[in-house]
Amino acid sequence: MMNNDKKTCSICYKKIDEHKDANGKVYWSSGHNAQPLVADDTTHPSMVSHGRCCDSCNGLVVQVRMMQAFGQHSTANLIIKMFKDCKYQSDVILAHMRLVMAFKSMGDEE
Numbered sequence: 001m002m003n004n005d006k007k008t009c010s011i012c013y014k015k016i017d018e019h020k021d022a023n024g025k026v027y028w029s030s031g032h033n034a035q036p037l038v039a040d041d042t043t044h045p046s047m048v049s050h051g052r053c054c055d056s057c058n059g060l061v062v063q064v065r066m067m068q069a070f071g072q073h074s075t076a077n078l079i080i081k082m083f084k085d086c087k088y089q090s091d092v093i094l095a096h097m098r099l100v101m102a103f104k105s106m107g108d109e110e
Helices: 055-069 073-084 091-106
Strands: 026-028
Touching: 055 073, 055 091, 073 091
Parallel strands: none
Antiparallel strands: none
């Protein structure tokens, strides 16, 4: 099981990378705000409850926020519900994979 520390992405469960300046000094290691793609019930020990995500997953979060901003509320709400309904780590990982595949297929249609 994954631990609940601030170094684990709450969406893909991979390590959150540290951002370093030109001298190699870490200036940021807390990831990004994962809202609205955060599960509501994070009481199960496998769930990461801090609501932070890695750089890669932040791209997905931003895409969903853009959908909301540009009036695509029904699509955004379906995606958000998929994450909000997650009960276990495996549910979050599957939701993440589905979202990545959906966005990839939308990009392939162009």
